[in-house]
Amino acid sequence: MGFEFRHRIAFKQARTVLLISLVLGLLSTSIQIFLDLRQEKISYLAGIERVIALYKKTAERAIYNLNYVKASEITATLISHPEISEATLVDDFGDPLSHDKQEISSPNTFFYKLGNYFFQFNTHYESILKIDNSQTGAAKLIIELDSTYITHNFALRAFIGLVFGLLYNVLLACVFLFFFYRYLSRPILDIVKWVDQLNTHNNLPLPYKGRDEIGDLVASFSKLWDERRQVTDRLNNTISKLSKSKNFSRTLMENAGDAMFLCAPDGTIIDLNHQAVETLKSDKEHILGSKLSVYSQNYSENDLVDLFLSIDEKHVCTFEDIQIDMHKKVFPIEARGIRIKQNDKDYILISARDISARKESEKQIFELAFFDTLTGLANRRLFTDRLSSVITHHQVHDIHGAVLYMDLDRFKTINDSLGHSIGDKLLCAVSQRLTAIAPVGTTCARFGGDEFVILLPEIGPTVVSSAEVAVHISKKIIDAIAAPFEIEGHTLYCTISIGIAVFPEKELSAIDILRHADIALYRTKAMGKNGFQFYDPEVQSSAQERLLIEKGLHKALDKGEFQLWFQPQVKSDGSVFGAEVLLRWMHPEKGVISPDDFIQIAEESGQIIEMGQWVLNESFNQLAQWRERGFPEGCRRLAINISPLQFMQVDFVGRVLKLLTDYQIPGELIELEITENMLLNNFDIASNKMRILKQRGISFAIDDFGTGYSSLKYLRYMPLDILKIDRSFVTNLRPSSEEAAIVEVIIATADRLGLAVVAEGVETVEERDTLIELGCHRFQGYLYSKPLPAAQFYELISETRLSV
Incomplete structure (x- = not known):
């Protein structure tokens, strides 16, 4: 019990407060004694100086007149002071004129030794007396102080001050301890007893109801205890119900939609459900006892052991794998693993789901995102990303490339006259000729309609050499497209116009390069088609048009030139279920402007x-x-x-x-x-x-x-x-x-x-x-x-x- 008491907060608190009080009291009293010691020395010295000054004139007259009676009165008066033990008056011839001494006992007391140790001072004082017309020497007044009296009194006062200082601090510490115990230690002891009784008694009254931090702590703990007890009761009831069904776990596994494997930490399959047997296309007896890694393409036996070691009981581990069935057919799965305990042994429960359909959908959507569905070429997004990467690389390594922006000249005529089917096949044939001509490492893309773009990276160290390579390839493309196409019995002829932009130039972005190539393409068309032109910064009619639109947008809202138009959304039975809001710009000079002509500009300029x-x-x-x-x-x-x-x-x-x-x-x-x-x-x-x-x-x-x-x-x-x-x-x-x-x-x-x-x-x-x-x-x-x-x-x- 004593051991337990020494570890209680109240004991530690009392011991700490008492020690601190004693140390602080001793320290403060010691400082005060030290200061008193210094002051005492100063006071005694000043007192002796005053006494000497008081009798100095009288002593000088007594020596001058050789008045032995007066000299004796002076020395007798001096030794009447308790601190002066001996007084001597010496004339100018060096002979004692008067000498008096009081009897001093030297007590060997504690206070005398203590004071004599700390209060060390000069006990011998001599004062020179001036004698008129003296030719022999100097007269002196010699005083010897009683060190016993002085040191004993000082040590006694210091000791009394130290004792009272310590008693004061101890008393103050006791007062603090009383209040600490009253308002902190005793409530904590009551709370400890209350907590100890919670496991055996219900509905105990709160041990402390004060409206302070301890009261809040007791109320919060009581609330949490009640919630824990309710959860425990529900859990015990649930466990009791589950324990009534011996086949619960087996029923749960067998009715799961996913394949489930119960494995030892080394990957050995201990149990599995019916869906797992169906997935692996084998019988259960053949699978039991084998390693799970046998049916995995991505994980070896050691890899699975390392993976299982990282799985704990609280967090589900999700990973993807390629599973192999008994007929060597492979398919992707998404697996989820968690560690469980049965009979004090660790197992890993794995649930696996076939995600072939999901992977196929993701693949198709990926292709939709990055590739043209008709020709299989890269789409605008993929081309722009690759162009951005190439531009960054070229700016660092000072290499040049080019972009060829192409458009079929007679495609609309062919498409309208022969139908979209012929037009689509013509586009596919054009894409095949372009990919056949394009050098290795280039990117061919279709931007939609009959627009094609080719990225030529790293074709020369200078702008001139890069332009020469771009011209050579452009001529080959023009010649190749000019050759007739045989499509479904139709011999088709068409030509192609090409705009060329060489990069990098003044740290332009991919969008800027494409715009330059597009400007060059329209210049080619304006000059008769079936050819190529390089981007010329001074020929930018379309860029000027864009600038006019951007300026016009600033005023369009203020002038009320925008209108909302609406297009109905219809069900298959013809009923209208909603409408889409469409913006139209009613330009005072150009009439109705479609959003296709100004929304992109508004986005780029921030006016959107x-x-x-x-x-x-x-x-x-x-x-x-x-x-x-x-x-x-x-x-x-x-x-x-x-x-x-x-x-x-x-x-x-x-x-x-x-x-x-x-x-x-x-x-x-x-x-x-x-x-x-x-x-x-x-x-x-x-x-x-x-x-x-x-x-x-x-x-x-x-x-x-x-x-x-x-x-x-x-x-x-x-x-x-x-x-x-x-x-x-x-x-x-x-x-x-x-x-x-x-x-x-x-x-x-x-x-x-x-x-x-x-x-x-x-x-x-x-x-x-x-x-x-x-x-x-x-x-x-x-x-x-x-x-x-x-x-x-x-x-x-x-x-x-x-x-x-």
């Missing part, structure tokens, strides 16, 4: 933020007016395009929520259309903003799906509602076309993720019927209506159906 806010305000205002007039019941959603730059503004969410409140519009009537690239570049920020707006009922659509970096990641984790198929997949869509296969994959992906699908750019009945056959039942396009001003649109949707 102000324009986007105007579109939001006008859209909400128009919707509020229609609701007041009586909005058709079936038309339940207004889709508004949001630019990435506008969406990533800090106050975007607050602006939208304010508009909902100001115009009293339910969020369910608003759909915001965003792009794929915005999600990929700002995944976390975009996700948080979308979830906030979703709470108000606003829905989200992915616009132009398939034209950017399509990724299943954001489709799965983003709060999306609608997926819009880009018009490039819809144009000339037929059941047997390659686009149909892509559209089918997109629709299937959306169905699995619970997303609605809307097809854009539907212009023909054949396209619509093919989409219906593939599973898409919502459309938008010229087949039903072109974009219309607000008044005409409202009149249109007032009809119950849109006929085709």
Whole structure:
């Protein structure tokens, strides 16, 4: 019990406070004694000087007159002072005139020894006396001090001061200890006793109810204890119920949809379920006892042992592998492993799922993101990325390359006269000739329509040498395309125009290089086509046009030149379910300007933020007016395009929520259309903003799906509602076309993720019927209506159906 008491906080606290008090008291008293010692020496010296000064004149007259009686009175008076033990008056001849001495005992006491040790001073004083007309020498007054008296008294006073100082500090420490014990130690002891009794008694009263930190601690602990007891009771009940079923674990494994393996830490398969047997195409007896690594392509036996060592009981470890069944067929899996204990032994429980379909979908979407679906060439995104990388490399190593921007001269005529099928095959034949001519290491891309681009990296150390190589390749391309094409019995002739931009130049970006090549291409066409031209900075009519548009945008909002047009979104039965808001620029000189001609410029110049806010305000205002007039019941959603730059503004969410409140519009009537690239570049920020707006009922659509970096990641984790198929997949869509296969994959992906699908750019009945056959039942396009001003649109949707 004594051992336990020494470890209690109260004992440690009392011991610490007492020690600190004693040390501090001793230190402070010692300092005071030291200061008193110095002052005492000064005081005694000053006192002796005063006594000598008091009798000095009298002593000088007594010596001058040789008055022995007066001299004796002076020495007798001096030794009457208790601190003076002996006084002698010596005349100017050196003879003692008077001498007196008091009897002094030298007590060998403690205080005398202590004082004599610390209080050391001079006990012999001589004072020179001036005798008038003396020719012999100097008279003196000699005093001897009583060191016994002085040191004894000083040591006694110092000792008494030290004792009282220590007693004062001890008393103060006891007072502190009383209050510490009263308000801290005793409540803690009561709490300890209360905690010890909690395991055996229920509903004990709280040991401390003060409204302070200890009271808060007791209340919090009591609450946590009650919660723990409730959880423990529920867990015990659950365990009791589970223990009644001996086959629970086996039933759980056998009914799992994934293949499950129970393995020893060395990878030996101890048990597995029926799905695992089916996956490995073998019998259970043959699999049991074998190593899991036998059925893995990526992990050896040692790799699996290392992996299993890293798995603990609290966290699930997820990894991908290529599994091999007994017939040597391989397929990708996603495995999840966790460590479990049975009968004090460690095991690893692995669940494996075949992800072949997911991998195939990701592959297809990857190809959609980076490659042209018709020709198999790189698309704009992939080409731009490679060009950016090459430019950075060239700027560091001072190497030059070139971009050839090409356009078929007679393609539109062939496509319109012979049909899209012949046109598509011609484009494929052109891409084959281009790849055959392009040197190794180059990148050929199709940007859409009949536009092709070739990246020629590292073709020369100087601009001149690079230009010569670009000319040589361009001539070969022109000659190759000029040769006739035999396609489905048709002999086709076409030529090609080429614009050339050599890089790097003044640290230009990939977009700048492409724009230069495009400018050179249009110059080629203006000069008669079927040739090539290099970029000339002084010939930039299109660049000047862009500058005019950019300047015009600054004034368009102030002058009220923007209008909102609306295009209906229609179901397969012809009923209108929503509309997309489209921006039109009513230029005073050029008439109606399509967004395709100015949106990109607005994005690059930053004006899209102000324009986007105007579109939001006008859209909400128009919707509020229609609701007041009586909005058709079936038309339940207004889709508004949001630019990435506008969406990533800090106050975007607050602006939208304010508009909902100001115009009293339910969020369910608003759909915001965003792009794929915005999600990929700002995944976390975009996700948080979308979830906030979703709470108000606003829905989200992915616009132009398939034209950017399509990724299943954001489709799965983003709060999306609608997926819009880009018009490039819809144009000339037929059941047997390659686009149909892509559209089918997109629709299937959306169905699995619970997303609605809307097809854009539907212009023909054949396209619509093919989409219906593939599973898409919502459309938008010229087949039903072109974009219309607000008044005409409202009149249109007032009809119950849109006929085709």
